[in-house]
Amino acid sequence: MNFSKPKPDTTQTYRAGWLLPISSPPIKDARITVVGGVVAKVESFSANAGNASVIDLGNVAMMPRFVNAHTHLEFSDCSEPIGAPGIALADWIGEVIRARGVSDETSRQAAIAKGVQESADAGVGLIGDIATTPSAYPDSIDPLIVSFAEVLGLSLDRHRERLAGAATHHQALLVSSSVFSAISPHAPYSTPPDVIAECSRRANQHGVPLAIHLAESPDERELLDHASGPFAASLRRAGVWREGIFPYTDDSIPSILETLAPAPAVLLIHGNDLSEREIEIISQHRQMSVVYCPRTHHFFGHDRHPVADLLRSGVRVALGTDSRASNPDLSIWEEVRFLLQKRQDIDPQQVLAMATLMGAEALMFGSPRAVSSRLQKRAIGQLVPGKTRFDSLLMVPTAGKQLDSVFADFSATETSQLKFCSANRPSDGHNTDN
Structure with missing residues (x-):
């Protein structure tokens, strides 16, 4: 009928x-x-x-409907997570690079379309996607998408190429009614400090959100503070180590937070290894949010996530699925169920807010700081x-x-x-x- x-x-x-x-x-x-x-x-x-x-x-x-504040749709063709549960993050990244070495733009677009459909079927109405440029989405899109052009590369040529791709990506999305531009300096272990600063400047200039993987593991902190540990060894094995980048400073993560502060919205992805002091700094910047990916966190076997401490400190926490490279599916509802079952220290109503409204706010929907009136007027996640x-x-x-x-x-x-x-x-x- x-x-x-x-x-x-x-x-x-x-x-x-x-x-x-x-x-x-x-x-x-x-x-x-x-x-x-x-x-x-x-x-x-x-x-x-x-x-x-x-x-x-x-x-x-x-x-x-739900908000998936962080995912990588281009990995949606993975039938199962890459690597064994409990794998070290630095080793997992190497496995991902090897597994995706044969990926091209055509296969990437097919995976993205598959991930968009899976998300829609799971009740997701808004997605924060990390995009390898050039990247495109299906013509008919049910979930709205905030597309973060990923910028990374320790070499000058690599990150300059990605910065140029991010600029092209932003211009291409200005005419879209369902996909919105954003930028993502990938992570401090893959992106030099001056490039992170440039991404923050561009986010501020265009009034768009910025996302960065940060405080994912103690190994990341060892690289940033001391230029040693598993991440340093992995970068050297991969032949991408560049002298003079690491260590960042003796106080690397607070320094990075200060660099990110000019951006109108900052999504700190994962935040598994945040200290009490760093949580306090984040709480002082209302434009900053932490995106927690519960089942990905569990896959890696990280120490207990400080999500309850973040919430008590007044920090906005949104939920994400990361990707099918570290998660069995793209359902935010399954992240909700995981928390309801495993984290009784969090009020269930806060869990639902993390899966909806907090994600929308993190992505600037309804925010007066958003340059686009399309973002200001949308009531998403509530x-x-x-x-x-x-x-x-x-x-x-x-x-x-x-x-x-x-x-x-x-x-x-x-x-x-x-x-x-x-x-x-x-x-x-x-x-x-x-």
């Missing part, structure tokens, strides 16, 4: 067991009024009974009456009568059990009268 788009003045009312707007408190037994496909009003069902026809969605919790389309919401099955029971149900609910709302028809709902 075909369903036409709702007319602008079409009004429909839905009832759901729970509504989780994210930016406001959960509503039990919720009433959602939709006008022309846009959520116009949310309230407790008992607050305004009325006599209008209602579509009862039953035992579900409704919430916004339900905002008057801005949120009904078909941008998800339904998670739950018969829970209290929030703790709802979250217990969530931890047991697989990605395949999530359902999408439709403004054109009810999804497993039925008509009732109040």
